[in-house]
């Protein structure tokens with residue numbers, strides 16, 4: 001045995017119990033008691049919870065966007081992930097006109113491979129079907145280990161938006177190929193109309209970012225995407241769901257038996273649209289924006305009853321000087337916020353405060369992401385699974401500050417937020433990568449995760 005973690009309380013998506021874990025060659029080989037300790041490193045986890053590493057299925061590392069590039073690259077982003085108990089990061093590889101799916105992913109893989117500190121996977125965001133040629137590449141992409149594609153229903157001028165016809169074709173083909181279709185759902189025409197109106201009226205503060213993308217702008221697109229998915233009898237995964245009407249639409253579709261899944265993000269569970277009234281409101285600008293209190297309440301309720309399947313971050317931070325471009329005009333603020341290091345600590349703290357159970361926290365941050373996106377050996381503490389393990393101290397108080405984070409950004413929307421409990425160790429395939437506040441991992445350690453399709 002290489003490593004034995006003993007005396008801890010194991011928490012899985014369905015169970016909480018005392019057991020020891022034995023690790024060999026990066027894999028969990030046994031869960032139980034009384035293991036032979038000779039030659040093994042033995043960690044006493046008394047008083048600690050032992051959890052599967054989180055899987056953040058929504059990040060944008062080194063993403064060219066909003067006239068710049070997001071502040072965390074594959075090194076700093078995955079270093080921060082490790083320090084927040086995230087052991088697998090899914091990044092979005094954005095296809096550009098003229099490129100294929102596998103080409104697009106391979107180009108990003110080349111960037112990630114020498115830098116990643118934890119394991120990584122990609123969804124491919126399809127922006128152009130190239131007259132249908134890309135549909136013929138779905139099987140190859142699945143064979144390569146990328147069985148999930150994204151459609152942006154917005155970002156027309158950025159060249160990333162797909163129209164409804166394209167979305168419908170992708171859904172239809174996805175079903176045949178065993179692919180999950182992810183959507184960023186907002187209505188671009190309504191956004192453009194509202195932006196034009198506000199700019200004409202000289203309404204340029206960050207508050208108008210929210211008012212140009214209010215609840216109904218997101219809800220319309222959620223319902224449209226669900227409509228197409230139902231019509232094509234295809235699976236659909238709505239990323240960063242933030243509004244109540246959308247939650248209701250997802251719930252209704254799921255109650256009717258459709259395979260509709262929703263992700264939300266910690267920022268929507270914690271902040272409301274009030275942040276855009278703050279002097280530093282521009283730092284909170286992301287799309288969709290934070291919504292009102294009733295949407296936040298609806299997200300928590302949906303999480304509890306299982307109509308939100310995952311919590312991921314949409315990690316896409318920008319530096320203060322870049323956010324400042326939009327001081328006097330909200331349309332010039334690069335969209336996106338930090339979160340990769342805050343995901344698991346925030347959700348676990350919510351569990352520690354009794355808002356959800358610890359099992360639910362593990363379910364939405366590790367188990368469901370692994371199952372929905374085909375990570376066959378991740379998201380659980382079972383023999384044969386990767387030894388991606390987090391030791392969590394429920395009694396450790398922690399206040400988030402940019403100074404105790406491990407990213408490359410110079411500010412965080414989470415500054416000053418206090419958490420009850422915090423991860424103290426993270427193991428990636430049996431290797432210690434985070435130890436009591438310090439990154440102790442290695443650049444290039446992270447491996448590409450070849451995923452299985454929705455057909456298995």
Ligand code: URP
Nearest residue numbers: 060286287314316335336
């Ligand atoms: O504001 C955001 N969310 N930026 C990243 C790109 C996206 O829409 O996911």
Ligand code: ZN
Nearest residue numbers: 184240287288
């Ligand atoms: Zn998005």
Ligand code: ZN
Nearest residue numbers: 058059060314
């Ligand atoms: Zn995103």
